[in-house]
Amino acid sequence: MTDPRIGTRGLISLLGDWRGSSAGPSYLALFDRIRLLVLDGRVATGTRLPAERDLAQALGVSRTMVSGAYRELRDAGYTSSVRGSGSVTRLPGRAPVTGTDDSGDFIDFSKATAPAHPALHGATLRVMDEFARELGGTGIDPFGSLTLRQAVADRYTARGLPTSVEQVMITIGAQHAISLLARTLLSRGDRAVVELPSYPHAYEALRAAGARFVPVTVSARGSGAAPEGLHGWDAAGLAQAFARTSPTLAYLMPDFHNPTGESMPAELRTTVLADASRQGTLVLVDETTAELDIDRAETFLPFAAYGDAGTAASAVLIGSVGKTVWAGLRVGWVRAEPAIIRKLAGARFAGDLGTPVLEQLIVAELLRDFDQVLAGRSAQLREGRETLLRMLAQNFPTWQVPPVDGGLAAWVNLGAPVSSQLALAARTEGLLITAGPRFGLDGAFERFLRVPIIHRPGDIERGVQALRAAWGSVSRAPHYAPADLYSEVV
Template sequence: MNIVSARALDLMLDSWRASGSTPAYEALADRIRLLILDGRIALGVRLPAERDLAAQLGVSRTTVAAAYAELRDRDYLTSVRGSGSIARQPHGVAAPNEAPSSGILDFSKASLPALQQLADAAATAVEQLPAYLGGTGFDPVGLPVLRQALADRYTSRGLPTSPDQIMVTIGAQHAIALLARTLLGRGDRALVEAPSYPHAIDALKAAGARLVPVSVTTHDGWDEEALEQAFQRTSPSLGYLMPDFHNPTGRSMSAALREKTLALAARQGTTLIADETIGELGMDDVEPVLPFAAYGAVDTQAILVGSVGKTVWGGVRVGWIRAERSVIQRLIRERASGDLGTPALEQLIVTNLLGDYDSVLETRRRQLRAGRHTLARLLAEKIPEWEMPHVAGGLTAWVNLGAPVSSQLTLAARNEGLQIAAGPRFGIDGAFERFLRIPFSYSESDTERAVDALAVAWRNVGRHSIADTGWLAEVV
């Protein structure tokens, strides 16, 4: 059974302490409940003993015992003799990766509804499928026709690529996890952005990496000095970056910074993974950039990860890895321990859509421009004290709340029928309490409903005195 230590839980609980009239045990219970709801404490994990957590937090054992009792009463913990207190979720409450219960609007996922052309592409794929039924169906690299189409697209975008540099995966997350367990050894350092995509952080941790964070902010982008120092002082084995419309801040690296980052990685022997899942979802008229790997020398190119989950539909589980041939061969050998290939029918669907992918992207850009405008308008009308930065692309806004209350706000929003991820979900061991990631990829009616729920939740949180410690000043 997995166990979260008192020290690890203390880091995740940062700034949990109650203010105003809220009893300490209630504040502690609420914060642990949020950690369970958004997946930072996995279901089935054992929490630290009451005595150990009390000593770590500097509170009485009675406070911790009362918090645990509150969580048990609400079915977020179960106690098993000899096994301690185990995280669970009440019946009818969605687990972090499950659909929310009826009536809950789920804004925890930055995604678009299915592409209108998807059904036609699927119908064509069904007609094409018989030509592939003579084989076993087990293929660790992907259908040649799709690999060729992906290689051609990279080449047309300015990065010459051959099909043997492509591996088709079961989405981008599968690609990231496969790369992490293939390229990392336990205890290796891995450079990551802070904030970052939480499931990538989870994959790197699962592979045993020691994370080296580098700050990215909505106003200044990447901390270039910290980035350089991270390479020079830690010589990370691996780096995971989102250089285009970074999730969640929306920032993009300049061409000069891309070149500098690849050069730094080459000098330190660091393998870089560039997640370009939303790299072609730019909304403003900006100078197009090349794929990240094109900014490095041929022998220092980064590994690229992409998928159609953000452009076509999350239900089409097809992604890919673009890497040097030697890396692809290593991935083939490692992949069989986790899965035996990507479904052929879905690969054919994606192949058909890639034939007119520029049209697909333009459709999505129009939808996202409208969604960005709607969210900005509604926040300005209903919660004007929040700061929504202008983002040139992607699907989300990293909104500054002006106070370190993201976790409290998330809990309050759930009571108003909205499920949304708190800012610390995108950090390492708790951070970013001043921020909330809000997708603008939903319909106008859903976005209005979400902002209404956030406005009510914000008023409810504001009824209590909130201590502003300033501990996140460096990312404001």
């Protein structure tokens, strides 16, 4: 089996303005940017890089310069060279990409996740007798346990969307649901509407299934990314995407969108379902953050509730407890028409044999009083939000920070295209944070940085202090004069 390749054009689109990423020699600037692409996952490990000569020609630089960058990558452990295979990306043994390296010195802002909810331990203890009774069975069921499916259906019904157990499948988290839906419902070359920016692992799942992307922009309020009063989804662009491309799927996150924090207006939800139904498009609606409300002005129903008898079937809802309870509790679900659920079950055994039984029992127990779980998480988010907004205002008065009324993070406009440079500098200060382009396509969003609000206040304070130190080094780089750093977004 050969290593996957990234073409010269593909790598250049991801590199962006790599020359501005370092005050030192050009070969170190190129090394730094490729290193970040590997650390961020924008270039997967095991990928063969373009030949030195080809990359040098495409960049308009000397081969010696590219050779120097590749040598640095190899010496630092980010590539390996095999005769006949060129340079293949890898991760050093102690590369702190997860925020949990052995030293424990890194603050991890790269993931918007929280420690386990306090209710998790008690729920686990309460279901152990029931789990013991399950041990006589096979533990294999592509649909999921009837107990949890009913609990999920009841939760949807209580939220305003009548749901039967036949409309629910239990999955191994939301990412598993997205991947299963993509590989079951997409054929190679099918078009898929996606938001820009969006959740990067959704991009990856859809791309792996062969989707051709039709991007539609989402802009955060007060971020400077759109004229005043114009924010959220490009409604006209969304309508055109359905009408002109007849997509097979659309992947949307309408509540506390990741990363912008936006929530889609009710009337646009109705329009999307009507447009999708007209074109025969299924709308995969990621609702993993839908109930992480702090003080949003409006309360929204599950997405399918905005359709009528003819259009609601176009919505396939994806949920999980990864954001509300704990990311380590790998349980999610799909809510769709029974025919789609049966199709997913038929395709599932190619990848897994079902969701772990104990975890399903725990989630069913938690769903019995889920409002209390959400209330605790909301209080934590509120505290984190207030801490982050205060720290950002004190340390970065020129950054544009949108309102945050729920969700897990703020989508901050830095005022200059230095997000990748700042993410690299932050690592030297002990902070792992994901550069804005990780949430886009082809190197977009260098002016933006996603900063989570879900961490403990003390960790947020330390993280922002590390950002402050990193920003100082970026600001002093000769590539960016103060006017460049604080120029208005166009």
